[in-house]
Amino acid sequence: AQSVAQPEDQVNVAEGNPLTVKCTYSVSGNPYLFWYVQYPNRGLQFLLKYITGDNLVKGSYGFEAEFNKSQTSFHLKKPSALVSDSALYFCAVRDKAGTASKLTFGTGTRLQVTL
């Protein structure tokens, strides 16, 4: 069975500093990996995905993620954090069993960016 782990419940970073939110995965076969962000009282918003190709994937709002097959990781990064980036971030992996694309989510990492 596939799984995703987000080892940090919370990440604190000062505005202007680089940020990293960690994600490791376990799947059989080639992984399809995703990052989503959730702002308070909102639904999840898609940030970026890795399917194939370049290991560095660029997404919305200046975020990027690095796929590392040997370490089975897909860490989310941003060169310079903003206070407005404070939110809950979810990593997910796709299982294409049958005809639908079902996602397995990590437990989430809360990012707190302070001035």
Add this chain to the structure above:
Amino acid sequence: DAGITQSPRHKVTETGTPVTLRCHQTENHRYMYWYRQDPGHGLRLIHYSYGVKDTDKGEVSDGYSVSRSKTEDFLLTLESATSSQTSVYFCAISLGQEQETQYFGPGTRLLVL
């Protein structure tokens, strides 16, 4: 929110009562999903649909049923609500060449007393 609406947005109900949540989409997407979000668990798939009258179970389907009688609506029913079903429920559709990317609705916050 990808043209997805959910109703109601908030609901308080009592244990043992039936509850139906509605997910509505306006763009004829074939695949629709229901998830629940709970602290410490992230999102977990309840049921999904791959067409009208075509549904299947997800990871946490016990106590839930779904129906999809037309493309635009995917209903989630709690036949007899329990306190353990207090949660935030999200509907999603999928897009992409392989239907790989999911987009989520705004959610329904359900409290079962």
